[in-house]
Amino acid sequence: xxxxxxxxxxxxxxxxxxxxxxxxxxxxxxxxxxxxxxxxxxxxxxxxxxxxxxxxxxxxxxxxxxxxxxxxxxxxxxxxxxxxxxxxxxxxxxxxxxxxxxxxxxxxxxxxxxxxxxxxxxxxxxxxxxxxxxxxxxxxxxxxxxxxxxxxxxxxxxxxxxxxxxxxxxxxxxxxxxxxxxxxxxxxxxxxxxxxxxxxxxxxxxxxxxxxxxxxxxxxx
Amino acid sequence: xxxxxxxxxxxxxxxxxxxxxxxxxxxxxxxxxxxxxxxxxxxxxxxxxxxxxxxxxxxxxxxxxxxxxxxxxxxxxxxxxxxxxxxxxxxxxxxxxxxxxxxxxxxxxxxxxxxxxxxxxxxxxxxxxxxxxxxxxxxxxxxxxxxxxxxxx
Numbered sequence: 001x002x003x004x005x006x007x008x009x010x011x012x013x014x015x016x017x018x019x020x021x022x023x024x025x026x027x028x029x030x031x032x033x034x035x036x037x038x039x040x041x042x043x044x045x046x047x048x049x050x051x052x053x054x055x056x057x058x059x060x061x062x063x064x065x066x067x068x069x070x071x072x073x074x075x076x077x078x079x080x081x082x083x084x085x086x087x088x089x090x091x092x093x094x095x096x097x098x099x100x101x102x103x104x105x106x107x108x109x110x111x112x113x114x115x116x117x118x119x120x121x122x123x124x125x126x127x128x129x130x131x132x133x134x135x136x137x138x139x140x141x142x143x144x145x146x147x148x149x150x151x152x153x154x155x156x157x158x159x160x161x162x163x164x165x166x167x168x169x170x171x172x173x174x175x176x177x178x179x180x181x182x183x184x185x186x187x188x189x190x191x192x193x194x195x196x197x198x199x200x201x202x203x204x205x206x207x208x209x210x211x212x213x214x215x216x217x218x219x220x221x
Numbered sequence: 222x223x224x225x226x227x228x229x230x231x232x233x234x235x236x237x238x239x240x241x242x243x244x245x246x247x248x249x250x251x252x253x254x255x256x257x258x259x260x261x262x263x264x265x266x267x268x269x270x271x272x273x274x275x276x277x278x279x280x281x282x283x284x285x286x287x288x289x290x291x292x293x294x295x296x297x298x299x300x301x302x303x304x305x306x307x308x309x310x311x312x313x314x315x316x317x318x319x320x321x322x323x324x325x326x327x328x329x330x331x332x333x334x335x336x337x338x339x340x341x342x343x344x345x346x347x348x349x350x351x352x353x354x355x356x357x358x359x360x361x362x363x364x365x366x367x368x369x370x371x372x373x374x
Contacts, residue, residue, distance in 0.1 A: 028274075028302065028305055028306055028309070029270050029274060030267060030270050030271050030274055030305075030306040030309050030310065031305065031306070031309050033266070033267050033270055034252070034255070034267060034309055034310075037255045037260065037263060037267075038255065041255055041257075084301065084305075086298075113301075113304065113305050113308060134305065134308060134309065135248045135251070135308045135309045135311075136309075137248075137251050138251060138254050138255070
């Protein structure tokens with residue numbers, strides 16, 4: 001089987017003994033405890049670190065470390081990181097990971113309490129798999145796991161197109177008058193990106209569903 | 222059995238009022254979902270972390286606002302953190318106070334910030350008190366041989 005992320009993900013779906021290993025990055029102790037529990041309850045193995053720097057060290061990517069071997073032999077299947085962190089932001093961490101030939105295939109999900117469109121777009125453009133608005137709920141994590149490591153039906157649209165050469169229909173572009181980023185990164189078959197509390201409905205949901213959660217959330221900040 | 226019933230009713234009434242009065246929101250219910258036999262104290266543990274974190278932040282805020290030259294960016298950073306943690310546990314009124322506080326930070330309005338800090342302190346200790354009461358009721362129910370009622374949205 002090919003060694004790239006896509007096929008090795010499929011392989012893990014069949015391998016029932018393999019638990020999905022998630023590297024969670026968040027400077028907030030409260031949030032780390034919550035995300036760790038959310039992931040464990042969905043049967044993931046979790047390594048939680050408090051900074052981007054530590055995440056890179058764990059992966060063996062830290063430039064200041066001469067030794068490039070990862071601290072832990074466990075392979076990481078998913079990285080979920082907070083956006084706003086002192087030192088290295090989640091965005092900077094994302095860039096470092098996507099800039100690494102060894103680790104760029106690992107899906108990275110960004111979490112943020114701020115529902116800012118430009119931020120979401122920036123992250124998706126840089127290769128983030130998904131963007132979750134905090135506070136993170138159980139349904140968000142379940143959806144993530146299902147989409148990335150589930151029955152294969154929910155695999156990321158972009159990856160599917162790249163590897164299968166199949167064009168998957170996107171929502172109608174003409175509906176993108178208002179600031180909806182879904183034209184750039186259309187919803188995966190599982191559920192729309194970055195709209196964590198919407199039910200995981202099929203792509204027949206209009207793009208207008210997408211701004212609803214955004215605008216609801218942005219009134220908080 | 223009489224005692225358990227009374228305590229359970231107290232618990233339900235009190236919980237309902239906390240949600241009704243906006244002290245807690247849906248996120249607190251989310252935390253309940255993460256608690257089970259394998260992790261029976263999860264909510265209490267997270268909330269304890271929140272208490273520790275919050276008290277540190279409140280102190281930091283007081284210090285930051287007492288400086289000769291106030292660094293509003295630093296103040297905002299603390300409030301942002303507080304907003305995040307309160308949001309993660311469902312402490313809605315605290316979170317909302319943080320939102321208002323951040324606006325004053327942006328405006329570099331010292332008076333506004335000081336007033337917000339006062340209110341934030343107030344809201345925080347209120348919710349702390351309420352949560353501690355909630356946990357106490359839970360303990361009493363369990364000690365009396367009952368099970369804690371599950372509150373659903």
